[in-house]
Amino acid sequence: MSQRKAVALISGGLDSMLAARVIMDQGVHVEGINFFTGFCVEGHTHAIRRKDRARPKRNNALWVAEQLGMRLHIVDIVEEYKDVVLNPAHGYGAHLNPCLDCKIFMVNKALEWMEEHGFDFIITGEVIGQRPKSQRKDTMPVVARESGADDRLLRPLCARNLEPTRPELEGWVDRQALFNFTGRSRKPQMDLARQRGIDDYAQPAGGCCFLTDEHYAVKLKDLWASRRARNYDLDDIMLLKVGRHLRPRPAFKLIVAREEGENNFLRGYRKRFVHMEPVSHPGPLVLVDGEPGEQDIRLAARITGRFSQGRSAAMVTVQVTDRDGGRRTLEVPPLDAGDVPREWYV
Amino acid sequence: MMERLDARGLFCPLPVIRTQDRVAVMALGERLEVVATDHGVLHDIPAWCRINGHRVVESRDDGSEVTLVVEVGTLPEAPNHGP
Numbered sequence A: 001m002s003q004r005k006a007v008a009l010i011s012g013g014l015d016s017m018l019a020a021r022v023i024m025d026q027g028v029h030v031e032g033i034n035f036f037t038g039f040c041v042e043g044h045t046h047a048i049r050r051k052d053r054a055r056p057k058r059n060n061a062l063w064v065a066e067q068l069g070m071r072l073h074i075v076d077i078v079e080e081y082k083d084v085v086l087n088p089a090h091g092y093g094a095h096l097n098p099c100l101d102c103k104i105f106m107v108n109k110a111l112e113w114m115e116e117h118g119f120d121f122i123i124t125g126e127v128i129g130q131r132p133k134s135q136r137k138d139t140m141p142v143v144a145r146e147s148g149a150d151d152r153l154l155r156p157l158c159a160r161n162l163e164p165t166r167p168e169l170e171g172w173v174d175r176q177a178l179f180n181f182t183g184r185s186r187k188p189q190m191d192l193a194r195q196r197g198i199d200d201y202a203q204p205a206g207g208c209c210f211l212t213d214e215h216y217a218v219k220l221k222d223l224w225a226s227r228r229a230r231n232y233d234l235d236d237i238m239l240l241k242v243g244r245h246l247r248p249r250p251a252f253k254l255i256v257a258r259e260e261g262e263n264n265f266l267r268g269y270r271k272r273f274v275h276m277e278p279v280s281h282p283g284p285l286v287l288v289d290g291e292p293g294e295q296d297i298r299l300a301a302r303i304t305g306r307f308s309q310g311r312s313a314a315m316v317t318v319q320v321t322d323r324d325g326g327r328r329t330l331e332v333p334p335l336d337a338g339d340v341p342r343e344w345y346v
Numbered sequence B: 001m002m003e004r005l006d007a008r009g010l011f012c013p014l015p016v017i018r019t020q021d022r023v024a025v026m027a028l029g030e031r032l033e034v035v036a037t038d039h040g041v042l043h044d045i046p047a048w049c050r051i052n053g054h055r056v057v058e059s060r061d062d063g064s065e066v067t068l069v070v071e072v073g074t075l076p077e078a079p080n081h082g083p
């Protein structure tokens, strides 16, 4: 019998790493697939924040693949994923995370890849009960069915609690050597990792993407409300990861860099926005998102002064650059801390 | 002539994805020069190459831009090549 091939969804966390490893250990050829949605926590924030640069940075999915000695295919799904975020048939989790639809979508993409490349089945690191909304005993068949993968979707970490799948029935893998993990505990995974000699792995807090982050979700909803439209592009969702966001008036929002790394990052976007920078004192680059009027620009300049080193000076000079590149300077009194209400912070 | 990929302004993992997609249509032994501004590529592209059997033959960092030259290689086909 020729060697069977499986494609493993790799998030970079421990569970999907173990699932792939367990199936490799059964003699199946496994390759990994990792999806880039634009909301992934990895990568960008390291690149942006200077203080994060000191820490060793790695792409966890690549790292997992290297540890396992497995190929990894990274797929850009930014465009197609929008429909999952904007119109999830099964709704959202605690924040704007459409986890169930996301799983269905990713397994379906893996299925397409599998068929194109002549692979036999798909594996995921899902565990029954691990996540209250998306990883439940009753959602497992939903993912299998709605993704179209059906009995070619194997969850090695909890397979023994589920109906046997095709790889098990055909004897491509040994069901008895699979697992029956349930619940939120991480202990069974950690024990299994130790058993298989895996002692270094990423510990994602909560979810694998920014959509599970409360503050991020608030900023994304604010963006939609201000545009009166639910949509986004990659730049929008990147910018929500960076800087302080203040909305003093419905018509505009300010994105204020917090440190040098963010300053450099925002500089890359300055042609798309009216932007300002103090010139009389050191201070942050500030992007103005929306359609600010003249009064708004003045207020924005005063806020820019507030976040500059001239915050206690009588006046600061702020250079304002329009989208067409036209420049002028404004001399304004910086806003007092007390005049920046909490509600302005998005 | 060496092929060139401009990945400036992209953040990881996009430069890796663009490299992967270009290398997929190149022939064994051909070289691709990748220019990027996200310094994460100094880590991610070599890692991606190691997993997939390619080789980084040159890497330069001039502070604002990073340049890597990738030589297309091959992996022995299945079974899994262990670490």
Ligand code: SF4
Binding pocket: A097, A098, A099, A100, A102, A103, A134, A207, A208, A209, A210, A211, A212
């Ligand atoms: S946390 Fe994000 S990436 Fe993970 S399943 Fe939920 S929506 Fe998808």
